[in-house]
Amino acid sequence: MTARTAGRAGTDARIALSVRNLSKHYGGAIALADVSLTVRAGEVHALLGQNGCGKSTLIKSLTGVVIPDAGEVEVFGSPLHMPTTDPHTRGIAVIHQDIGLVDSMTVLENLGINARYGARLLSPVNVKKERAIYTDLMHRLGVEFDLDAEVSTLSPAERALLAVARAMRLMDGDSTEQLFILDEPTAALSKPEAARLLDLMRRVADLGAGVVFVSHRLSEVMEVCDRATVMRAGRDIVEVKVSETSRAELVAHMLGRRMDDFFPTPPAFTGGPARLMVDGLSGERVSQVSFSAHAGEVVGVTGLAGMGQEELPFLLFGEDSPTAGRIEVDGAPARFASPTAAIRAGVALVPGNRLRDGVWIAGTAEENVTLPVIDRFFGLFGIRTKAVQQRAFELMGQVDVSPNRPDYAMAGFSGGNQQKVVFAKWLQLEPGVLLLDEPTQGVDPGAAKALLNDAMVAAAAGSAVVVFSGEHELLAAICHRVIVLHHGQVIAELGRDSLTEHALLEACEAAPSEISVAA
Ligand SMILES: Nc1ncnc2c1ncn2[C@@H]1O[C@H](COP(=O)(O)OP(=O)(O)OP(=O)(O)O)[C@@H](O)[C@H]1O
Structure with a gap:
């Protein structure tokens, strides 16, 4: 029943x-x-x-x-x-x-x-x-x-x-x-x-x-x-x-229109160089986590609530400090002291809790979206305001922000449209490693598909995309493989062939002894 x-x-x-x-x-x-x-x-x-x-x-x-x-x-x-x-x-x-x-x-x-x-x-x-x-x-x-x-x-x-x-x-x-x-x-x-x-x-x-x-x-x-x-x-x-x-x-x-599939499909992936390599990473909630993500690959990370997948993106992005372990980005050591260092190395994080981590709510959309690249707009006489506005308009148009009004304060946008602005902000950096933390939280199905499609395009262009989410249907649809965390440790890895919503839920709920990590 x-x-x-x-x-x-x-x-x-x-x-x-x-x-x-x-x-x-x-x-x-x-x-x-x-x-x-x-x-x-x-x-x-x-x-x-x-x-x-x-x-x-x-x-x-x-x-x-x-x-x-x-x-x-x-x-x-x-x-x-x-x-x-x-x-x-x-x-x-x-x-x-x-x-x-x-x-x-x-x-x-x-x-x-x-x-x-x-x-x-x-x-x-x-x-x-x-x-x-x-x-x-x-x-x-x-x-x-x-x-x-x-x-x-x-x-x-x-x-x-x-x-x-x-x-x-x-x-x-x-x-x-x-x-x-x-x-x-x-x-x-x-x-x-x-x-x-x-x-x-x-x-x-x-x-x-x-x-x-x-x-x-x-x-x-x-x-x-x-x-x-x-x-x-x-x-x-x-x-x-x-x-x-x-x-x-x-x-x-x-x-107001039919949508056949709720999620995009990932680009074909036949192997590529490792862009992100994580070895024995530990923090407050994760312990000895190791995995890699390659150019063109979409890797999912999941687990039941509180199992560590909430902390991992912040450890990788330099927002939280790991207590042990190694991170490499494009082959170079990368334990970042701050998000600024991570961004410089080509890592971007779209956070799930946009109000806490992603949005400067008092600022305009234009200020939010151009924040990481504002130095590109300094001219002889200060910030080139027109150029900033034009760029923000283009970026917001790409992810279909409604209304496309860069001059509006963020507080004047609906929740889902704020999330689109955050997406636009990070995608413009064309990051080598794109970390997406619950990327479609609060986003309607049409916009969710469009945002995820942007992430698939980034993967096709050579980014390694890592998606942290409890939404198994989404992960099963867009990932090449998914890593499952249990009490902070990797307890399973499901490849594309075995990726279903049901298999992911089973892996999350199974006791560690019932599951083995794929070689
Ligand atoms: N304080 C405000 N000032 C100006 N416009 C606003 C304000 N609050 C909401 N709006 C506008 O009103 C419209 C409705 O917004 P609302 O937040 O009610 O949408 P919603 O359906 O709840 O969206 P979501 O699913 O994204 O939360 C949107 O166009 C939004 O930009």
Whole structure:
């Protein structure tokens, strides 16, 4: 039985969310044009669409972050007055990918922060009572937490589960008039971890809440959602029953055109000189890792969350310092003291967490995209502004950034379009070694294919491309071989002939003793 068929959507007649004719423009640009959306209680409803189609603007309108120009919203039959000032009191909770937990505090302390313990100086919190309430709530949700564990010890999926429990308590754990909006919650999770979160979403819906799932991972949408609303260019295009559609149809609605394959294929690779050689590399989470990547080759690195594939790209790029081991780039020793040294040696890293590692959010797109090469634009009288603008326009056009406005601040681009700017920034360097860390995180299927295609072109031109990802379908499609990490060590290597999504998952989940590394 799939998660979706286990649901009880259809038996609950209440409407959790009704959005009618919502509109919003930013300056001259229309972000939402007469958008309507209906989410029933007891259902998981997908909100889908290309990067920049208006999903976040819609959500932000519900929580008061954005003030819409026009439109009406009802939550469980009562009008929502906008701008919303306290969404929690109306039973609305938005759970973002960055879920705002404090690592050094315990689970209970984190839960307490948002139950406003600090504001209750005059009537101190009854810790025993809170503990009992949370234990009961988590029991109802079917999740288990040691309330005294430090949050830093939780896996990414557990952190997301905790965020859901926290939101439920905040909105009054006993009420069923709750609307959960999960904004790309699984984007950074490996498949088994994502499965736990999807399962939780289903349970929350089964308790009678309305759940909105914003995601670019359509396989998960097909698995867990009851219905989907697809937006395109600020409009709602269609509402479909997920059981009556296909992934290809959803993509066609999103893009306005059919897309036959979701991923490009790698260029033919028959061997080439090693551009990257890693020997016995160790860091905080990886231990004795050895592998190489050759000119023209696309190598994947994967593992379950926390197995070391998150740290490895930063060790290679000079952002973190290895504790042992050797790195060579094009035959020369290359333990970089800083990213600048790595870039000089022809290594580029497109990070997955663009907000933390990739984007200067206060800068313009033009400043971001030309940052690594700005010295090329110094003339007799300072920076040649026109030339910088022209170059940024060309680069952004190559990866299809929308809108192609180099003068816009990065904050004015949707998440996926920010990722495209980061891609453009690094591709222009024509790196010998291109490191891609979760390259399609938050990117719609059309743009993901285009970005990955750019990486394949780089490989065909002689770069060694290394892709670090928990998305096995992607790795199976674009890699010549994939290395699997388990507790920081390489435990398996799958060649092109044996590369399937299923084989990768099996390799990730198998105990090291069950698997041997290919010679
Ligand atoms: N603060 C802002 N100022 C100007 N324009 C903005 C601002 N925020 C969003 N936009 C524009 O509004 C449109 C809708 O953006 P929004 O972030 O809602 O898209 P999205 O569907 O959530 O995209 P993604 O999937 O990439 O997160 C985009 O064209 C974006 O550039």
